[in-house]
Amino acid sequence: MSGALSWYESTARQRLAGLLDQDSFVEFVGPEQRETSPHLPLFDLPAQFDDGMIVGQGRLEGTQVLVAAQEGRFMGGAFGEVHGAKLTGLLRAARELRSTPVLILFDTGGVRLQEANAGELAIAEIMRALLEARLTGVPVVGLIGGRAGCYGGGGLIAGCCSALAVSEQGRISVSGPEVIETNRGVEEFDSKDRALVWRTMGGKHRRLIGGAEIFADDSMASFRAAALSLLHHVPPFTAKTLEAEQARLEQRIARFGRCEDAVDVWTLLGAPDALSVPAMAYADFVVLADQLETSHHDAR
Amino acid sequence: MEQLNYHHTARSRAKGSRQQAIVGVVASGDLEVLVERTLPDGECEVDIRTSVTGFGDVWRAVVADFVQLRSPGGLKLSVNDGGARPDMVSLRLAQAVRAVAGDRP
Amino acid sequence: MMLAEILSSLFPNGHDVVLEHGLLFGSGTRPRGAAIVIGVDGRAAVGVDEAAWLSRKVLEALRAGGTDPILVLVDSDSQRMSKRDELLGLSEFLAHLAKCLIYADAQGHSTVGLLYGHTAAGAFIATALATRTLLALPGADPAVMDLPSMARVTKLSIEVLKDKAKSTPVFAPGLENLAQTGGVSQILDPRASLAAQLETALTAMAAGAPARASDTRDLLGKERHGRPKAADIAMRVHELALAAR
Numbered sequence: 001m002s003g004a005l006s007w008y009e010s011t012a013r014q015r016l017a018g019l020l021d022q023d024s025f026v027e028f029v030g031p032e033q034r035e036t037s038p039h040l041p042l043f044d045l046p047a048q049f050d051d052g053m054i055v056g057q058g059r060l061e062g063t064q065v066l067v068a069a070q071e072g073r074f075m076g077g078a079f080g081e082v083h084g085a086k087l088t089g090l091l092r093a094a095r096e097l098r099s100t101p102v103l104i105l106f107d108t109g110g111v112r113l114q115e116a117n118a119g120e121l122a123i124a125e126i127m128r129a130l131l132e133a134r135l136t137g138v139p140v141v142g143l144i145g146g147r148a149g150c151y152g153g154g155g156l157i158a159g160c161c162s163a164l165a166v167s168e169q170g171r172i173s174v175s176g177p178e179v180i181e182t183n184r185g186v187e188e189f190d191s192k193d194r195a196l197v198w199r200t201m202g203g204k205h206r207r208l209i210g211g212a213e214i215f216a217d218d219s220m221a222s223f224r225a226a227a228l229s230l231l232h233h234v235p236p237f238t239a240k241t242l243e244a245e246q247a248r249l250e251q252r253i254a255r256f257g258r259c260e261d262a263v264d265v266w267t268l269l270g271a272p273d274a275l276s277v278p279a280m281a282y283a284d285f286v287v288l289a290d291q292l293e294t295s296h297h298d299a300r
Numbered sequence: 301m302e303q304l305n306y307h308h309t310a311r312s313r314a315k316g317s318r319q320q321a322i323v324g325v326v327a328s329g330d331l332e333v334l335v336e337r338t339l340p341d342g343e344c345e346v347d348i349r350t351s352v353t354g355f356g357d358v359w360r361a362v363v364a365d366f367v368q369l370r371s372p373g374g375l376k377l378s379v380n381d382g383g384a385r386p387d388m389v390s391l392r393l394a395q396a397v398r399a400v401a402g403d404r405p
Numbered sequence: 406m407m408l409a410e411i412l413s414s415l416f417p418n419g420h421d422v423v424l425e426h427g428l429l430f431g432s433g434t435r436p437r438g439a440a441i442v443i444g445v446d447g448r449a450a451v452g453v454d455e456a457a458w459l460s461r462k463v464l465e466a467l468r469a470g471g472t473d474p475i476l477v478l479v480d481s482d483s484q485r486m487s488k489r490d491e492l493l494g495l496s497e498f499l500a501h502l503a504k505c506l507i508y509a510d511a512q513g514h515s516t517v518g519l520l521y522g523h524t525a526a527g528a529f530i531a532t533a534l535a536t537r538t539l540l541a542l543p544g545a546d547p548a549v550m551d552l553p554s555m556a557r558v559t560k561l562s563i564e565v566l567k568d569k570a571k572s573t574p575v576f577a578p579g580l581e582n583l584a585q586t587g588g589v590s591q592i593l594d595p596r597a598s599l600a601a602q603l604e605t606a607l608t609a610m611a612a613g614a615p616a617r618a619s620d621t622r623d624l625l626g627k628e629r630h631g632r633p634k635a636a637d638i639a640m641r642v643h644e645l646a647l648a649a650r
Contacts, residue, residue, distance in 0.1 A: 011325055028645040029638060031322050031334050034378075038633055039575050043559075044301055046351050046380050048326040049334055055642055057649050066646060073327040081575070085623065085635040089642030096643075097650060111526075113559055116549035116576040117586045118632050120526075121622060124534035124588070125639075127500070128620045131507045156530055159500025174495045174527045175486045182557070183486045200492050211494045239467055242508060245501050246464055249457055252493060257453075262492060300497075 003221030007145045008169040010220075012054050012069035015105055018220030019143075019227065020058035020067065027056040029086060037080050039115040048074045053083040055090045057100070061228055065101050066094050072107030072148035079153060080112040084122020091129035094138045101139040101231045102130075104161065109176065110152020123153035130160045131237075139163070139234035143223050144170035145203070145216060151176050162234040163300060165214040165226035166203040168282070172211060173201040195278060199262035204277060207289050208266055209256070210248065213300075215289055217282045244299035266292075304348040304356055306363045310373035313341035316401030323395040331384040333377055333396040341373045346393075350381035362386050366393045375400065406542055406595050408446055411478070411521055414599035416440075428455055429478055430462050436604060441466045441514070444478030444532075451528040452485030456498035459532075463505040472513035474607055475506065479533045480522025480545075499527050503535035510537050515610045517603065520545040520580075520589065534588065538606055541580055541589045548578030574631045587626025 005018055016025055029035055031049030040047050052074035057066050068087045070077040087104070094102045111119035130140050142158045144150045145167035150158050155174050158164055166172065175183075177191035190196060199205055207215040213230060216222040235241065256265045266274035269292045280288065314337070324332040339345060346363045366372070370393070377396055384392070408429075412420055415433055422431030422442045427449030433440045443462045445451060451459075466475060484495060510516040518536035525548045533539050533547070541547075555576075556563045570577035574585040583589045593602050623639055626632030 013322070026649060028642045028649070031332075032320055032336060035634070035638060039573065041301060042569055042573060043561075044351050046301070046326050046349060046382055048332055048380055049322070049378070055646075057646065071325055073325045073330070081632055081635050082638050085638035086642050088623070088635075089639035090646055092639065093643045093646030096647060100650075111549055113550060113555050114576055116555070117582055117588065118575050118626075118635065120530065120549045121534070121586055121588045121626065121632070122635065124530055125620050125622060125635075127503055127530070127535070128507055131504060132511070135508075135511055152527065153530060155496030156500045156503065156527060159497045160504060172494075172496055173491045174484050174499060175491060179554075180486045180488065180491070182554070189488045200488060205492075206494070209494055211497055239464075239508070239512075242467075242501070242505055243464060245504075246457070246460060249453075249494075249498055249501060250461075253453055253457060256493060257489075259489075259492065265492065 003219060003224070005220050006218050007167060007220060007223050008147060008218050011073065012071040012105065012107065015220070016054060016058070016067060016069050019224050020060055021062065024059035025056055026058065027054060028090070029055070035082050037082055037115065039081065039118070043114045045114065051080055051082040052077060053086045055086045060224070060231070063101070063231065065103050065231070066090055067103045067105070069105035070107040070146070072146040075112055076109035077107040077146065077148040078109050078112035079119040079122050080115040081118035081122065083112070084119060084126060088122060088125045088129050091126060091133050095129060095133040095136055098136045098138060101141065102133065103227055104140065104142045104157070106142055106144045106150040106154055106158055107146030107148045108150060108152070108154035109148045110154055120153065123157060126157055127160050130157065134162060134237040137236060139231055141165070141227060141230045143227060144172060144212070145218060145223065146170070149173070149201070161300070162237070163230040164212040165216045165223060165230060166206050166212040167216045167218045168203045169218055170203040171197065171201040172206050198278065204285060205262045208269060208292060209252065215286055241299060248299045301349060301351050302353040304350070304359050306346045306360060308344045308364070308367040309342050310344045310367060311371040313373040314371065314375050314397055314400060316403070318400045318402045321396060321399035323399050324392045326380045326382045328382055329384055329388065331379055331381040331389060331392055333379050333392045335396040335400045336376045337374050337400060338376050339374050343374065344372045345376045346379065347376070348379040348381060352381065352383050358386055362389050366390060370394060370397045372397050406521060408521070411542070411599065415603055417598070417600055428458055435600070439473050441473050441475045442478065443475065445481035445528070446478070448480055448482050448523050450482040450485035451499070451531065452487065452490040453493045453495055453498045456502045456531060460502040460505045463502070463509055466514065467509050467512065474515040474517060475509055477506065477516065477518045477532055477536050479518060479520045479524050481524045481528045481532065483525035484527035499531035502531045506535040515607055517606060520547055523547070526550060538590050538610055539588060540591050540593055540606060541584070542593055542595055543580070545580050546578065547580060547583045547589070551578060582631070585629045585631035587622040587624070587629060587632055590625065
């Protein structure tokens, strides 16, 4: 029954409880340590004891995993100094352990502005530690489906993962809709047009254009299955991988670089009725996505 | 930011064996409650940090009602408040006691 | 310093770096070998096209073998903010560029960033912050986000933000702040030879080679009192994770 719980509606702790084997989770630098942000008080903002990032270890169908989960409802899940450092430390340990895969449950608007420089540097440090872990053979899998999406630096970290699972509710982007509109005008991007936001940045589009490996349903069970699947099917990270990714990304520009909208992309991909994609139910969409994929790529 | 602290005596020890639990999120209209079983059985402490100042009387009343109703002996409850209404505060405090009792949510 | 002057000072014995649509590529002669140069000039925005072009150059350098250092010169805008770039998956392109640089560094091509102008947000992360050692020239102005935008998002006035910025380097734009928080390793002397200063940096990096896997920016931020908690928190989590095995 708990497998049906909504990933989107859950807190980070609820997601970990729903994802991992019962009672297997051990937290590192948990809330009782009270390692709160040293910077939020300057802005008279309330702190959270875990600074919105929960890290630890647990089991997934018996397999030991290191996990990190962002709380998207605290400060928009944004990266602050302590928040980011927890994930950096986890990934550095993964690099040394070599044998334990990492799951990152993204739910973030990007850098926390009140600690912008610390957040930005944390993201750079996380990316370095993540890639160094991958270089020793550690799979790092990202799960995206929370309220804050996976924006800004979070999107860049996600792009460094071995593989990603994203749900319909998930969004992956560098600039957020409001930022694009503020900088370039509403004609360029109407941030209030939810359908546009989801077509451009949402889980379905990311799955179809190759930005994510698995499209998950908005449930604990679906993300659990996706995580299990991705953890065990991850190719090594080599120069060959990077060359393949370069080719994949260049081909993407060549194929879709003149598309005005995601609907044009999906049509070019071969979707019989691109306009119906947003409303497609989960199971039907998964079938379509598998049909449209020209080849599975080991290029991330 | 305001910090409020209330000490109470409690009728009885809060049930269960768990040493620690946490409920809630510091979001608008919500709060987190970290509960630790660190006090003698007949005592209870509620420590609150909130950026909404001037509601000491309300907090005092909510906490007093909570202690009276739930008898959280031995518990220290630490709150980070995101601007929650009293009924939400009462809910989270009650959830915290149930969580540290080991009750499945 | 202008780009041409910077390149001459970096490579007094010659270079063939060319500028194409705001992007730089080439190589420069060093006392003991060469350096591969890529970069962004003229405050150009980094979108999917620019990122793919730059990462291609890094991969070409990798394919060619050897261990020439890769110098990343940066005077950029933020990432390109457009519907098209996000539609095409800009996050993947920027991540890929960072990956190529970090991978190249792991393969023995020491990566050095030289910030000489502006940079911001996603472009900053994918270029300057993806190098092992980030140097800067005085006058460079890195930012996560400009203050007016920050004011809009945080709903605090620019005056209030500027006032708060007096007591902490942790959020406001500027070279001093990015140095104090550990992001920028060193601010160079524009009156002295950049070639000599580059060699000093490269020698220090080579000397630290066994520790190639360690990113010391958080420690630097702690030393400089810019990031009081990051290094310790990362270390604690790291140790707990190892102990839990």
